[in-house]
Amino acid sequence: MEAESADRTSLNGSWQELSSSSYSSSKALSLKISGRLDYGSSPSLTWKVKALHSGNYKVWARIRNTGGNSVYSNLDGDNGYQYFDSSSTWGWRVFYNRSVKLTAGGEHTFQIWGRDAGVEVDKVMLVPEGSSYTPSGVDG
Numbered sequence: 444m445e446a447e448s449a450d451r452t453s454l455n456g457s458w459q460e461l462s463s464s465s466y467s468s469s470k471a472l473s474l475k476i477s478g479r480l481d482y483g484s485s486p487s488l489t490w491k492v493k494a495l496h497s498g499n500y501k502v503w504a505r506i507r508n509t510g511g512n513s514v515y516s517n518l519d520g521d522n523g524y525q526y527f528d529s530s531s532t533w534g535w536r537v538f539y540n541r542s543v544k545l546t547a548g549g550e551h552t553f554q555i556w557g558r559d560a561g562v563e564v565d566k567v568m569l570v571p572e573g574s575s576y577t578p579s580g581v582d583g
């Protein structure tokens with residue numbers, strides 16, 4: 444799921460679109476807020492998700508930080524989980540202590556909420572738990 448293809452909100456800030464051939468689909472988003480915001484009070488990204496197989500999925504993101512280091516996520520409006528990234532270089536990071544349970548065929552709503560100013564997101568992937576697949580490269 445490309446960050447730039449998500450439905451975006453602008454609550455106490457915005458997601459600024461970045462363009463470069465080094466991003467997946469040539470675009471990424473940068474979180475423009477002041478400092479750190481609480482879950483639910485920041486700009487969000489929303490995707491509709493349908494799974495082929497029911498089960499738990501790990502959340503991966505191609506992400507970096509240029510200041511603060513984390514975002515929140517939720518599935519179908521569950522509580523926001525924080526994800527901590529420690530790198531200032533682009534790379535695929537798996538969300539710490541976070542998986543989401545998807546039901547085959549059903550439509551789910553997956554969201555990322557901004558937390559720290561300067562976080563940049565290129566692409567997000569949901570990978571079945573138990574899979575040895577590890578996203579790599581620009582496109583995952």
Ligand SMILES: [Ca+2]
Pocket residue numbers: 445446447466467468469470471564565566
């Ligand atoms: Ca992208």
